[in-house]
Amino acid sequence: MAKKSIRIRAKVKKGVTEVKTLISHPMETGLRKNKKTGKKIPAHFIQEVTCEHNGKKVLGADWGVAISKNPYLSFKFSGGNKGDTIKISWADNKGKSDSAEAKVR
Amino acid sequence: MTSTSIKRRTFLKGSLASSVLGVAIGAGVLTPRMVLAAWPKSAFDAKNVNDTLNALYSTTNTSKSSDIKIKAPDIAENGAVVPITVTTGIKDVESISVLVEKNPQPLTALFTMGSNTEGFVSTRVKMGKTSKLIVNIKAGGKVHTASKEVKVTIGGCGG
Known part of the structure; x- marks a missing residue:
């Protein structure tokens, strides 16, 4: 994807790293209807999100359709240092995926 | 085959x-x-809370825990964006699941935790109508649960 779909902020404080991330994604539920045609808009949502710290998985998330549009996700883990790499990747039900990396500040 | x-x-x-x-x-x-x-898939397709629990943990036997804190608004003006934060003091959390009881498919998110991940997750969910938020935490082979009622004034599924 040409446009970056993931924004990551990671900050370490007292040995605990807090990661905040925003993903831009429509997150269609498959229940909504197009008002003009009356046809259902097909479901299109992120199913899996993986968060890695220096290549080690710290959080896996399986999502359903009820996660809000442009999902926000935040989590904490211990043992992170400044300059470490945080990698977030997602995959949706249409087979699309994206990933991004950021340094812990 | x-x-x-x-x-x-x-x-x-x-x-x-x-x-x-x-x-x-x-x-x-x-x-x-x-x-x-x-x-x-089966857990996300489940239409009610008990089916979801069965699909996820193969049991509906959960124990209420006061060590799970759900931070969510009492009244959500917009059901399409309900910010929730789950914090827990339970050790060795394996997974956290978030369910919205009255949604067509209650299971909203399932988080799998790494060994050094803190018991903290924050995200935003959609809620079709006023409903209970149920958080289940699996730790040490047991399923701990907590819930919180959120009133929704505008639904999240109608767009």
């Missing part, structure tokens, strides 16, 4: 070439859902 599993076999053989993957999806042999084998 059913015909679908034969197709799956063929698919596994060819899965090294990403083009094959694309063709397989294009031909409708595989829906993208099947590609993500780890995604617990």
Whole structure:
């Protein structure tokens, strides 16, 4: 994807790293209807999100359709240092995926 | 062996070439859902809380815990964006699941925690109408649960 779909902020404080991330994604539920045609808009949502710290998985998330549009996700883990790499990747039900990396500040 | 599993076999053989993957999806042999084998489809398809619990933990026997804190608004003006934060003091958390009781499919999110991940998760969910938020935490083979009622004044599913 040409446009970056993931924004990551990671900050370490007292040995605990807090990661905040925003993903831009429509997150269609498959229940909504197009008002003009009356046809259902097909479901299109992120199913899996993986968060890695220096290549080690710290959080896996399986999502359903009820996660809000442009999902926000935040989590904490211990043992992170400044300059470490945080990698977030997602995959949706249409087979699309994206990933991004950021340094812990 | 059913015909679908034969197709799956063929698919596994060819899965090294990403083009094959694309063709397989294009031909409708595989829906993208099947590609993500780890995604617990049955749990996400479940229509009520008990079915979801059964699919996730193969039990509906959960114990109430005061050590799970759910931070969510008492009244959500917009059901499409309800910020929730789950914090827990429970040790060795394996997974956290978030359910919205009255949504068509209650299971909203399932978080799998790493060994050094803190008991903290924050995200935003959609709620169709006023409902209970249920958080289940699996730790040490037990399922701990807590819930919080959120009133929704505008639904999240109508757009």
